[in-house]
Amino acid sequence: MPTVPYKIDNKNIPSVTTILSRFKDSEGLKIWSNNIGLKGISYREELKRTGNIGTIFHDHVESYITKKEFTLSDDPEVQSCFRGFLKWWKKFYV
Numbered sequence: 001m002p003t004v005p006y007k008i009d010n011k012n013i014p015s016v017t018t019i020l021s022r023f024k025d026s027e028g029l030k031i032w033s034n035n036i037g038l039k040g041i042s043y044r045e046e047l048k049r050t051g052n053i054g055t056i057f058h059d060h061v062e063s064y065i066t067k068k069e070f071t072l073s074d075d076p077e078v079q080s081c082f083r084g085f086l087k088w089w090k091k092f093y094v
Helices: 016-020 027-038 043-065 076-093
Strands: 006-008 011-013
Touching: 006 043, 027 043, 043 076
Parallel strands: none
Antiparallel strands: 006 011
């Protein structure tokens, strides 16, 4: 969770969690959890793994937007997420 509100061009921007919490249908989460279980993977371990990726990615994005220095993670999934963010950012904010 962010420690301060997100702002772009002095406008408050809602977090992803805030946006997603407006949609109460959890069918997609149930399907994901079932698919993880069918692969023999603990959903708790997968939540932890992907949660760590998300946390690192969000830290990178916050640092990028606020122009703070950071070192890009060695994790290929984080790098992929960050490349996707940069592509989106350059399309809409540059």
